[in-house]
Amino acid sequence: MDLTFSAEQEAFRAEARAWLAAHVPADPLPSLDTAAGFEAHRAWERTMFEDRWSVVSWPTEYGGRDLGIFEWLVFEEEYYRARAPKRVSQNGIFLLAPTMLEYGTEAQKARYLPPMASGEEIWCQGWSEPDAGSDLAGIRSRAARNAGGDGWVLNGQKTWASRGAFAEWCFGIFRTDPEAERHRGLTYFLVAMDSPGVTVRPIPQIDGETGFAEIFFDNVEVPEDQVLGEVGAGWSVAMATAGSERGLSLRSPARYTEAADRLLQLFHQRGGPAASADAVAQAHMDAEAYQLHTYWTASRVARGHAVGVEASCNKIFWSETDVAIHGAALDLLGPDAELLEAGAPGEWLDGYLFSLAGPIYAGTNEIQRNVVAERLLGLPRG
Amino acid sequence: MDFAFTDEQDALRQGVRTVLDTECSVDALRAFELADEDGRAELARNRWAVLAELGAPALVVPEAANGLGLGDVDLVGVLEEAGRACLPEPLLETAALAAPTLAALLPDRAAAAALAALVEDDVSFAVGGVDVTVDGVVSPTAVSADGTLRTPRVVGARDAAIALLACRDADSGWQLHAVPADSCTVYPTPALSSSRDLSTVHWPLDSETLLAYGVAAEAAVSLLADRAAAGSAALLVGLADRMLAMTATYAKERHQFGKAIGSFQAVKHQLANARVALEFARPATYRAAWSLATAQPTLSHDASMAKAMASDAADLAARVGLQVHGAIGYTWECDLHFFLKRTWALSRAWGDAATHRRLVLAQVRRGAKGTRTAMSDSRQ
Numbered sequence: 072m073d074l075t076f077s078a079e080q081e082a083f084r085a086e087a088r089a090w091l092a093a094h095v096p097a098d099p100l101p102s103l104d105t106a107a108g109f110e111a112h113r114a115w116e117r118t119m120f121e122d123r124w125s126v127v128s129w130p131t132e133y134g135g136r137d138l139g140i141f142e143w144l145v146f147e148e149e150y151y152r153a154r155a156p157k158r159v160s161q162n163g164i165f166l167l168a169p170t171m172l173e174y175g176t177e178a179q180k181a182r183y184l185p186p187m188a189s190g191e192e193i194w195c196q197g198w199s200e201p202d203a204g205s206d207l208a209g210i211r212s213r214a215a216r217n218a219g220g221d222g223w224v225l226n227g228q229k230t231w232a233s234r235g236a237f238a239e240w241c242f243g244i245f246r247t248d249p250e251a252e253r254h255r256g257l258t259y260f261l262v263a264m265d266s267p268g269v270t271v272r273p274i275p276q277i278d279g280e281t282g283f284a285e286i287f288f289d290n291v292e293v294p295e296d297q298v299l300g301e302v303g304a305g306w307s308v309a310m311a312t313a314g315s316e317r318g319l320s321l322r323s324p325a326r327y328t329e330a331a332d333r334l335l336q337l338f339h340q341r342g343g344p345a346a347s348a349d350a351v352a353q354a355h356m357d358a359e360a361y362q363l364h365t366y367w368t369a370s371r372v373a374r375g376h377a378v379g380v381e382a383s384c385n386k387i388f389w390s391e392t393d394v395a396i397h398g399a400a401l402d403l404l405g406p407d408a409e410l411l412e413a414g415a416p417g418e419w420l421d422g423y424l425f426s427l428a429g430p431i432y433a434g435t436n437e438i439q440r441n442v443v444a445e446r447l448l449g450l451p452r453g
Numbered sequence: 454m455d456f457a458f459t460d461e462q463d464a465l466r467q468g469v470r471t472v473l474d475t476e477c478s479v480d481a482l483r484a485f486e487l488a489d490e491d492g493r494a495e496l497a498r499n500r501w502a503v504l505a506e507l508g509a510p511a512l513v514v515p516e517a518a519n520g521l522g523l524g525d526v527d528l529v530g531v532l533e534e535a536g537r538a539c540l541p542e543p544l545l546e547t548a549a550l551a552a553p554t555l556a557a558l559l560p561d562r563a564a565a566a567a568l569a570a571l572v573e574d575d576v577s578f579a580v581g582g583v584d585v586t587v588d589g590v591v592s593p594t595a596v597s598a599d600g601t602l603r604t605p606r607v608v609g610a611r612d613a614a615i616a617l618l619a620c621r622d623a624d625s626g627w628q629l630h631a632v633p634a635d636s637c638t639v640y641p642t643p644a645l646s647s648s649r650d651l652s653t654v655h656w657p658l659d660s661e662t663l664l665a666y667g668v669a670a671e672a673a674v675s676l677l678a679d680r681a682a683a684g685s686a687a688l689l690v691g692l693a694d695r696m697l698a699m700t701a702t703y704a705k706e707r708h709q710f711g712k713a714i715g716s717f718q719a720v721k722h723q724l725a726n727a728r729v730a731l732e733f734a735r736p737a738t739y740r741a742a743w744s745l746a747t748a749q750p751t752l753s754h755d756a757s758m759a760k761a762m763a764s765d766a767a768d769l770a771a772r773v774g775l776q777v778h779g780a781i782g783y784t785w786e787c788d789l790h791f792f793l794k795r796t797w798a799l800s801r802a803w804g805d806a807a808t809h810r811r812l813v814l815a816q817v818r819r820g821a822k823g824t825r826t827a828m829s830d831s832r833q
């Protein structure tokens with residue numbers, strides 16, 4: 072057991088830190104859920120990509136550095152420490168990419184991964200539908216063979232697609248075999264958002280910005296090579312993506328340790344009642360426990376083990392920790408908490424609103440508790 | 454970075470588990486509680502001998518003192534197994550508290566003699582006289598009119614060959630003593646977890662038994678408190694794991710309304726919450742062991758964090774365990790009660806979760822932050 076990083080990893084940390092110090096924009100970018108902010112964040116992705124910082128763990132041929140999981144974690148620690156911009160390409164690089172590296176053809180990887188890494192093509196996730204949220208296997212959007220037999224025709228409606236208002240591409244699951252058992256008749260598609268028949272209706276989120284969108288598909292033609300994985304295997308391909316979403320890649324621990332450190336500073340500045348001291352201490356411990364748990368899991372992965380169902384514990388823990396950290400900050404801010412100012416109070420308020428979505432997206436925490444109970448503790452379904 | 458146990462460490466833990474599965478089964482725990490004092494002492498002696506054969510009590514005694522020369526990372530899995538089994542004997546006190554404390558004092562004569570007894574005669578040690586509070590480490594040892602010292606809640610004194618006892622007075626500060634059993638008068642104290650060996654010990658202040666005093670004793674005692682926090686966290690992690698396993702099994706077997714109660718979501722979600730708490734207390738506990746083994750500057754922070762998280766996780770597993778068992782869990786007949794009571798005792802011993810949360814905060818304010826981002830700051 073060794074909980075220190077190697078000299079090479081520390082050298083890599085120093086390199087990342089220096090690069091970020093020189094390049095992270097001094098003023099925060101406008102919100103990525105606005106048209107101007109989206110483009111500003113895209114430009115930032117491009118800047119990172121040019122110096123090979125956007126996807127350090129990817130193979131070099133697609134724009135990465137071929138680094139291991141610990142280097143990725145180190146990079147993330149530095150990224151959050153530098154308070155660098157939110158990743159507008161996160162659905163692509165953190166969710167779709169691991170799935171594509173596993174299930175994609177060589178041609179698909181070569182076609183989609185480099186522009187994903189550079190921010191030239193930003194992806195959104197089209198899974199949820201108005202009548203299929205937690206019960207994802209109940210989706211009704213469908214794909215049928217086209218007349219020529221060389222592609223597919225999509226029809227239906229997706230909703231809550233983050234960044235759907237501005238994204239170039241969408242990865243989604245569609246029903247290709249209405250006769251098959253619910254989980255079996257699904258297929259994973261890659262769809263260009265400018266295809267004829269795609270209509271996007273932005274939806275303002277709780278903060279008023281258009282963070283997600285409804286997407287309507289009206290006889291949208293999609294060629295055969297935009298199927299990811301096997302036809303009919305969409306569910307298992309989607310579950311690989313969901314594993315990334317809940318497990319290691321979507322929410323790196325640095326995000327929480329950085330927020331917990333800021334919470335500590337806020338507490339030092341403002342003070343607060345005993346209950347706040349407890350909440351601050353607990354937030355710090357939970358963020359650090361999540362970091363340790365990630366190192367633990369990553370060490371298993373580095374030794375060739377699979378991540379395992381324990382990942383479902385992760386999603387519950389990081390999302391609850393996020394709410395607790397930001398809730399504690401608002402408590403410390405007291406009457407200032409409602410102020411939408413640039414800088415400290417407004418930032419905590421934004422963070423709090425966003426944290427409250429965590430227990431809902433990526434599979435609600437109730438659904439994760441079912442998974443933990445059934446698959447880790449072996450309790451009966453139903 | 455390699456946050457994992459070696460194959461040898463896993464094998465050692467597995468060996469201890471296999472032995473405790475029989476030597477410390479729930480039937481054995483029941484027999485132990487029902488036995489009279491002589492019978493109890495014999496059962497304890499026999500079980501200790503088996504543990505000694507595995508080398509568990511002297512695991513961290515240095516090779517120079519004829520021990521196995523292993524470290525806290527080797528020990529943490531063994532402690533977790535002792536927690537899982539609800540082991541009555543003072544393995545934490547002997548292996549994780551007294552042995553390394555004595556080893557650090559070598560070549561002191563009294564320390565060397567005590568360690569020799571541990572290695573050669575398979576004795577056990579008692580530990581007492583140190584309490585953890587939000588204001589730091591204090592001693593509950595009191596001086597009576599005739600000069601005798603009285604230490605309450607000493608663990609393991611009934612069968613120990615030597616008691617490691619601390620006292621403190623305002624003028625001369627801390628003293629740490631290795632007091633032989635024949636100098637101690639032991640008054641067993643009835644306690645919630647009847648298989649936990651608690652006593653009030655009366656002992657004479659004698660320069661012959663003195664191991665350390667003043668700043669040296671203070672340092673030894675505060676390190677002992679960190680060891681106790683980290684070690685009891687490991688016991689609690691084992692207890693939580695066991696209670697969860699027992700409760701999940703029960704939830705699959707017990708039927709109401711025509712189905713297993715474990716299929717009701719209200720039951721599932723309680724158990725899932727306890728499972729999540731355990732999942733994250735575990736790495737915190739293993740990290741504390743590593744910080745002990747490698748004398749990290751963040752040790753006090755890391756030990757307190759482990760104890761806070763493990764206490765909360767085990768308390769939750771106990772609460773959920775009892776609730777999901779229903780009335781049967783409220784009986785002496787159901788095995789669960791052994792583990793509940795040990796949890797309720799240990800979650801508060803050596804500082805409860807609230808105390809350690811405050812200690813964590815104090816450490817962080819002092820700048821001994823444990824987060825990676827913070828550690829990087831301190832390197833600049």
Ligand SMILES: Cc1cc2nc3c(=O)[nH]c(=O)nc-3n(C[C@H](O)[C@H](O)[C@H](O)COP(=O)(O)OP(=O)(O)OC[C@H]3O[C@@H](n4cnc5c(N)ncnc54)[C@H](O)[C@@H]3O)c2cc1C
Binds near residue numbers: 198433
């Ligand atoms: C900010 C945000 C971003 C999102 N981004 C995307 C995106 O990019 N792409 C995408 O496809 N989707 C996205 N989603 C949608 C998200 O995946 C769904 O909201 C989620 O799956 C839950 O579905 P639902 O909202 O329909 O809630 P429902 O499924 O209707 O659930 C409502 C409530 O009932 C509970 N519930 C439902 N079933 C059970 C059960 N079996 N047991 C116990 N409780 C149950 C839920 O836990 C929840 O509390 C996003 C959501 C948010 C909030």
